[in-house]
Amino acid sequence: MSDTGVPARRSAVYLLDQILGEGRLMSELVGAGALDRLTPEDRARAQRLATDTLRGLERADRLLQKHLKKYPPLTVRNALRVGTVELCHGAAAHGVVNAMVQLVSRHKRLGHLKGLTNAVLRKVAEEGPEAWATLRAPRLPKWLRGPLAQAWGGEAIAAMEAAHFAGAPLDLTAKTDPAAVAEMTGGILLPTGSVRVEDAGQVSAMAGYDSGEWWVQDAAAALPVQVLAPQQGEQVLDLCAAPGGKTMQLAAADAEVTAVDDSDGRMARVAENLARTGLQAKLVVQDARRHEGYYDAILLDAPCSATGTIRRHPDLPFAKDGSEFDALIQMQAEFIDHAWSLLKPGGRMVFCTCSLLPDEGEVQVEEALARHGDMQVDAAALERPGIDPAWRSEEGGLRLRPDYWADLGGMDGFYIACLRKSD
Numbered sequence: 418m419s420d421t422g423v424p425a426r427r428s429a430v431y432l433l434d435q436i437l438g439e440g441r442l443m444s445e446l447v448g449a450g451a452l453d454r455l456t457p458e459d460r461a462r463a464q465r466l467a468t469d470t471l472r473g474l475e476r477a478d479r480l481l482q483k484h485l486k487k488y489p490p491l492t493v494r495n496a497l498r499v500g501t502v503e504l505c506h507g508a509a510a511h512g513v514v515n516a517m518v519q520l521v522s523r524h525k526r527l528g529h530l531k532g533l534t535n536a537v538l539r540k541v542a543e544e545g546p547e548a549w550a551t552l553r554a555p556r557l558p559k560w561l562r563g564p565l566a567q568a569w570g571g572e573a574i575a576a577m578e579a580a581h582f583a584g585a586p587l588d589l590t591a592k593t594d595p596a597a598v599a600e601m602t603g604g605i606l607l608p609t610g611s612v613r614v615e616d617a618g619q620v621s622a623m624a625g626y627d628s629g630e631w632w633v634q635d636a637a638a639a640l641p642v643q644v645l646a647p648q649q650g651e652q653v654l655d656l657c658a659a660p661g662g663k664t665m666q667l668a669a670a671d672a673e674v675t676a677v678d679d680s681d682g683r684m685a686r687v688a689e690n691l692a693r694t695g696l697q698a699k700l701v702v703q704d705a706r707r708h709e710g711y712y713d714a715i716l717l718d719a720p721c722s723a724t725g726t727i728r729r730h731p732d733l734p735f736a737k738d739g740s741e742f743d744a745l746i747q748m749q750a751e752f753i754d755h756a757w758s759l760l761k762p763g764g765r766m767v768f769c770t771c772s773l774l775p776d777e778g779e780v781q782v783e784e785a786l787a788r789h790g791d792m793q794v795d796a797a798a799l800e801r802p803g804i805d806p807a808w809r810s811e812e813g814g815l816r817l818r819p820d821y822w823a824d825l826g827g828m829d830g831f832y833i834a835c836l837r838k839s840d
């Protein structure tokens with residue numbers, strides 16, 4: 418971080434202004450260059466500060482409301498939130514308070530609020546860290562808590578919220594040898610074969626990154642390809658492929674992979690990932706519903722609400738409002754129907770989404786079974802190392818939740834089902 422720590426903190430506050438004020442996603446903002454002027458170290462620091470603040474936002478607001486007669490403008494409020502979270506995570510009070518006061522005092526319109534910033538953060542520094550641990554894990558906003566509580570019940574939601582608050586370690590998928598990757602990165606081997614690294618730091622500086630021995634992929638996200646079990650030489654379609662975590666798994670199994678995604682920019686990342694890992698796939702930039710071909714096996718990782726990834730993307734509940742659910746659910750059904758027409762008789766298709774909503778998982782499969790007389794669920798495909806039979810859902814799929822593996826650090830929420838076509 419720079420000497421004063423002001424540039425990274427100012428950028429963290431900017432990210433929060435955009436996420437909380439304009440409903441933008443962190444990935445969108447970073448992709449559009451919001452942090453490009455910072456040093457790599459400050460860039461990582463700004464993202465970490467914004468992420469930590471979003472995870473602890475409800476707690477920060479609880480502590481701050483005691484000291485505020487009325488809410489200041491959003492930028493000052495966000496500066497106070499970042500400062501509060503830093504203080505409650507153990508940062509030295511004088512550094513945090515000075516940096517935040519500087520940040521506010523240099524603001525064109527808000528400089529007059531530097532006194533308030535100073536006074537409030539000094540009070541938080543005195544009382545906040547002790548009070549922090551007594552507050553509940555922050556709750557999801559109502560638009561998401563409602564449907565999830567209806568699907569999984571109040572106790573499960575509280576466990577998921579605790580998992581979101583805890584955040585996520587870094588998971589890696591090995592190209593060939595998980596034990597060797599665990600050793601070179603100082604990680605542990607998870608029951609399903611992924612490698613988990615705590616406090617990883619800069620990913621591109623880790624052992625084995627340049628030589629392409631592994632790629633970053635949450636342990637839950639690595640399971641759809643394991644369930645598909647691609648074989649050497651099989652013609653496999655990876656539908657909705659970018660940024661390519663699953664494409665690399667398929668290619669590493671020596672399948673003949675065709676990867677389709679409609680985003681040019683995201684497909685460029687698939688190409689970069691394949692080049693780094695020395696793996697091969699045919700890349701097609703196209704709407705999934707227009708693709709033609711005939712395949713032994715298909716992986717359909719459909720676009721979805723991404724509500725299973727909140728431990729790693731705590732901006733999502735604040736940037737979204739659920740208004741896109743219906744359109745996504747409709748699109749997923751169209752993708753399933755078109756993909757099914759590309760599958761050879763006797764072939765298998767894994768349908769998956771990183772969603773916690775049954776409408777984007779269990780219900781999609783129930784409805785697809787009713788539409789396609791030649792479709793069966795292959796529940797036996799879920800018999801894989803480390804997959805707990807208790808995670809299975811009624812229709813024969815796999816329901817993964819962020820509160821599973823709580824003692825190991827959790828996993829992303831996912832839905833996975835293997836669908837087999839009659840001969």
Ligand SMILES: C[S@@+](CC[C@H](N)C(=O)[O-])C[C@H]1O[C@@H](n2cnc3c(N)ncnc32)[C@H](O)[C@@H]1O
Nearest residue numbers: 657658659660661662663678679680704705718
């Ligand atoms: C869940 S992500 C895929 C993640 C990827 N399978 C992986 O493992 O790295 C969904 C992808 O669907 C793509 N997508 C969205 N609409 C699409 C469409 N109409 N046709 C093809 N791809 C689409 C998005 O660009 C996004 O990359």
